[in-house]
Structures are given as C-alpha cells and as structure tokens.
Amino acid sequence: MNLRFSERTSGIKASEIRELLKLTERPDIISFAGGLPAPELFPIEQMAEVSVKVLKEDGRAALQYSTTEGYVPLREIIARQRMPKAGVSATIDNIMITHGSQQGLEFSAKIFIDKGDIIICESPSYLGALNAFKAYQPKFIEIPMDDNGMIVDELEKALEAHPEAKMIYTIPDFQNPSGKTMSVERRKRVAQLAKIYGIPVIEDCPYGELIFEGEVYPSIKSFDTEGYVVYLGTFSKTFCPGLRVGWVCADPEILQKYVIVKQGADLQCSSMAQRETAMFMQQYDLDEHIAKIKTIYKIRRDIMLQSIKDYFPSEVKYTCPKGGLFTWVELRKDLNAAQLLEEALKEKVAFVPGGSFFPNGGNENHFRLNYSNMNEQLIVEGIKRLGKVLRNYY
Incomplete structure (x- = not known):
C-alpha cells in the first residue's frame, strides 16, 4: 500500500x-x-468474589458509561489511602483515573510538548515513557544519575542553559531501569527548581510502595507548594496489572487538561474495573x-x-x-x-x-x-x- x-x-x-x-x-x-x-x-479468589458482588450490587452502573474523571469512591480511596503514603494531601478534585500510568505519560506529553520542545529526564530512563514522548517529536536532555538518583546539580545546570525546557520527567523510586532511588534532599530540590523555573515535573511512581528495606520516601509532589508536580500512580505493580487502573494526581487547573485530553482519547476507563478495584480495597486490606x-x-x-x-x-x-x-x-x-x-x-x-x-x-x-x-x-x-x-x- x-x-x-x-x-x-x-x-x-x-x-x-x-x-x-x-x-x-x-x-x-x-x-x-x-x-x-x-x-x-x-x-484471584478475592477478585472472583469482588466481581460477582459488583455485578450483583451495582451491575447496571458497572456496565454503563461513566464520567471521564473516574468512579468517585475509587478516587476517594486513592486520595484518602494511597496519596498519604507518598506524603501528599489530596481530594478527589486532584485525582483522575487513567488506563495505567502509561496513559498518564502519553497524556503528559500531549498536554505539554510541541514539536522540538525539550524534555529533561534521567539517563537512563523508562523506555515506555520515552516511546510515548517521542510521538510528539521532542528533544531530550539527559541528566546523569549516581547512587542517589538524578544528579540535581546537573539538572539545575540544564535548566540554566535551557530555560525554555517544557517538562522534567523522573522516576524517583527504584527507577526503571536502574533500580536507583532519589534521595529526599534531591526530591526537595527538584520541587524547588520546578517552582523557580516554572516547569512541570512528571513524577512517575509505579514502584514507590514496593520497598524492601527502610521507610517509603516522601514523593517530590509532597514538597510541591505551587502545583508544578504531576504525580502518576498505578495499581499495576501492587495489585492487578490487567485491570489497567492508574491515576493522575495534580493541581485542579492542570488536571482539567488531562480530563479534556482523556475525553478525546477514550472517554473513560472501564466502569467495571474501577468498581472492582474500589470494592477490593473496601473488602480487603491492600497494604x-x-x-x-x-x-x-x-x-x-x-x-x-x-x-x-x-x-x-x-x-x-x-x-x-x-x-x-x-x-x-x-x-x-x-x-x-x-x-x-x-x-x-x-x-x-x-x-x-x-x-x-x-x-x-x-x-x-x-x-x-x-x-x-x-x-x-x-x-x-x-x-x-x-x-x-x-x-x-x-
């Protein structure tokens, strides 16, 4: 052809x-x-019970169209249960449900990036994110890493040299692919630099709760006082990836852009999957x-x-x-x-x-x-x- x-x-x-x-x-x-x-x-056994219960108690709504922002009880659970673990105080007005965090990545590029714009990211970085971003034809500036994650002094140099950069992308916890974790002090500094340079930070956090030693570090979003950090969460690594349930946590003004983009992409996430995820956390202890x-x-x-x-x-x-x-x-x-x-x-x-x-x-x-x-x-x-x-x- x-x-x-x-x-x-x-x-x-x-x-x-x-x-x-x-x-x-x-x-x-x-x-x-x-x-x-x-x-x-x-x-599997618990989900079999949950699926039957959702259909029996709320079947018509579970099989019907729903709002783009997502199922309200699920958004409430995320705001009340999951975001505090990242050190973030949130309400449902900060939460939109996505098809995994991968959809949040694609939407982020669609919202912030025009052809030729600069994305600053860790080197190396998550291949799935890079593929999502490349569709929007950006330029990449790579920031080297050490055992404490992205070297923030190098990030600051890149921002000084390229104040026109449009977005910072980072995976601070057990980074994919390196497995490295950004120190708390560097997280604070990234949030400060976002404010100083007026640049959004896309904080990708699929692994944050999968910590084997010590305590969960506070997210970059937890140090964000001006709304520059967009937090992407997901249940794919901690629950059931096949349900494809993730979320964006952002300032309401920014979140509205994600809602508009999602309306054009797929209208909404699965009504059934959202209810199953919420009911599991109502019936059982996800922790x-x-x-x-x-x-x-x-x-x-x-x-x-x-x-x-x-x-x-x-x-x-x-x-x-x-x-x-x-x-x-x-x-x-x-x-x-x-x-x-x-x-x-x-x-x-x-x-x-x-x-x-x-x-x-x-x-x-x-x-x-x-x-x-x-x-x-x-x-x-x-x-x-x-x-x-x-x-x-x-």
Missing part, C-alpha cells in the same frame, strides 16, 4: 519491551525481560497484599543478586536496588548487549538490552534484569546461563 502516514507516527518504533514480552509466551525461555508482577500472587508481594520480591531480588555475584564475571557492574522490580547491569564499553541477547536466547534466557533506555542513544553496554516474575529456582538457572554467555567475553 502507498499510504501517507503522519510525520509523527512515521518515526514511532515498536516497543522493544513489548516485542520481547512475546518471548515470555515460549515455555522454554527463562525471561528476565518484562516488568511483570508475579501472577501467582494475584488475589496486607502489598506486604506479601514485597516479601516474595525481596527473596527473589536477594537470590538474583547472589546469583550474579556467583556466576557473572567479577568485572561486571550491577545495581543493588532496595525495592522495585529491576537491577541494571553494566558491561565493558566495547560490548553490545543487543548482540549478547542473540547468544543468550540460544541458551534460552532473555533480558532487555539497555541502549533503548537512553533517549539520545548510545550506551549499548547495559541491560536490565527483572526479578519479580520468575521463581527462585529459575532465577538461579537463568543467571547461570547468562553468566555462561558473559564469560565468553571476559
């Missing part, structure tokens, strides 16, 4: 992660590629469920890190996350993780090559490993197979 696609869509590539997820359908592959929660931890998840994920993280220590060449560097789903591996500069993946697949093990996590390319000597989705035995075996591949180069 000789179709003329828009300039915007002509430059969009398939998500490397989504393509790799197809590998997980092969039973012979040990996959560390996706950011998948452990399916054996989904509350108790999250505690169970964290116990298992900590065990799997520990086993993966120990296996890396046991089976990878000693020169290979890797992060030791205190929560979340990922560790980040750095190889010698001359190695290309995408090429290594081809060899790893011959050993029936998969990971995500790291080059695509860098907005402006390069850094092909990195890859991301997920520890939440495989059981302990398969983690050890998969890392052993990867170690076999890596030892050919060290």
Whole structure:
C-alpha cells in the first residue's frame, strides 16, 4: 500500500519491551525481560468474589458509561489511602483515573510538548515513557544519575542553559531501569527548581510502595507548594496489572487538561474495573497484599543478586536496588548487549538490552534484569546461563 502516514507516527518504533514480552509466551525461555508482577500472587479468589458482588450490587452502573474523571469512591480511596503514603494531601478534585500510568505519560506529553520542545529526564530512563514522548517529536536532555538518583546539580545546570525546557520527567523510586532511588534532599530540590523555573515535573511512581528495606520516601509532589508536580500512580505493580487502573494526581487547573485530553482519547476507563478495584480495597486490606508481594520480591531480588555475584564475571557492574522490580547491569564499553541477547536466547534466557533506555542513544553496554516474575529456582538457572554467555567475553 502507498499510504501517507503522519510525520509523527512515521518515526514511532515498536516497543522493544513489548516485542520481547512475546518471548515470555515460549515455555522454554527463562525471561528476565518484562516488568511483570508475579501472577501467582494475584488475589484471584478475592477478585472472583469482588466481581460477582459488583455485578450483583451495582451491575447496571458497572456496565454503563461513566464520567471521564473516574468512579468517585475509587478516587476517594486513592486520595484518602494511597496519596498519604507518598506524603501528599489530596481530594478527589486532584485525582483522575487513567488506563495505567502509561496513559498518564502519553497524556503528559500531549498536554505539554510541541514539536522540538525539550524534555529533561534521567539517563537512563523508562523506555515506555520515552516511546510515548517521542510521538510528539521532542528533544531530550539527559541528566546523569549516581547512587542517589538524578544528579540535581546537573539538572539545575540544564535548566540554566535551557530555560525554555517544557517538562522534567523522573522516576524517583527504584527507577526503571536502574533500580536507583532519589534521595529526599534531591526530591526537595527538584520541587524547588520546578517552582523557580516554572516547569512541570512528571513524577512517575509505579514502584514507590514496593520497598524492601527502610521507610517509603516522601514523593517530590509532597514538597510541591505551587502545583508544578504531576504525580502518576498505578495499581499495576501492587495489585492487578490487567485491570489497567492508574491515576493522575495534580493541581485542579492542570488536571482539567488531562480530563479534556482523556475525553478525546477514550472517554473513560472501564466502569467495571474501577468498581472492582474500589470494592477490593473496601473488602480487603491492600497494604496486607502489598506486604506479601514485597516479601516474595525481596527473596527473589536477594537470590538474583547472589546469583550474579556467583556466576557473572567479577568485572561486571550491577545495581543493588532496595525495592522495585529491576537491577541494571553494566558491561565493558566495547560490548553490545543487543548482540549478547542473540547468544543468550540460544541458551534460552532473555533480558532487555539497555541502549533503548537512553533517549539520545548510545550506551549499548547495559541491560536490565527483572526479578519479580520468575521463581527462585529459575532465577538461579537463568543467571547461570547468562553468566555462561558473559564469560565468553571476559
């Protein structure tokens, strides 16, 4: 066919992660590629009860169209239960329900970014966000990270050099892909810089409650006194990703832009899924469920890190996350993780090559490993197979 696609869509590539997820359908592959929660931890029996109860008690409304902002009881629960854990005082006027936080990312670019505008983000950064942003043809300025997350002094230099920048994007908790966490002092400074430069901060927080040691850090949004920070939350990593229930928490003036954009995109999120999510939290203790998840994920993280220590060449560097789903591996500069993946697949093990996590390319000597989705035995075996591949180069 000789179709003329828009300039915007002509430059969009398939998500490397989504393509790799197809590998997980092969039973012979040990996959560390996706950011998948452990399916054996989904509350299937409770959700069966909840689904029946929603249909019996509120079936007509659950199967009907609803408001764009979202189901009021769910928004109330998020404002009352989830946002205080991030240190944020909110009401339903600050909350809009989205199809996962991924939709919030896409809407953020649609609201703030025109062609050629500058987005400032961590380096590396979440591939799904970068793909969503690239549709709007921005320029990226990458801010390096250390063990305390984005280096805020470098962020300030970038803002001084580019006061016209339109948006800052960050994942402060157990960052995807690096697993690193931004310090509290840096969170305060990011909020201050947003105010000084009048620039929105998109704070992406899918992993904040999945902490294995210590206390949950207050969000950047908790230090926001002027409404410059937009907080994106989701139940995908702490509850059931298939429901696709997330939310935006923002100043009402900004939130109204998200509502208008959502009206044009899909009108609303699933009335049924929203009611099921709300009723689960009314009937059961989500914090108790999250505690169970964290116990298992900590065990799997520990086993993966120990296996890396046991089976990878000693020169290979890797992060030791205190929560979340990922560790980040750095190889010698001359190695290309995408090429290594081809060899790893011959050993029936998969990971995500790291080059695509860098907005402006390069850094092909990195890859991301997920520890939440495989059981302990398969983690050890998969890392052993990867170690076999890596030892050919060290």
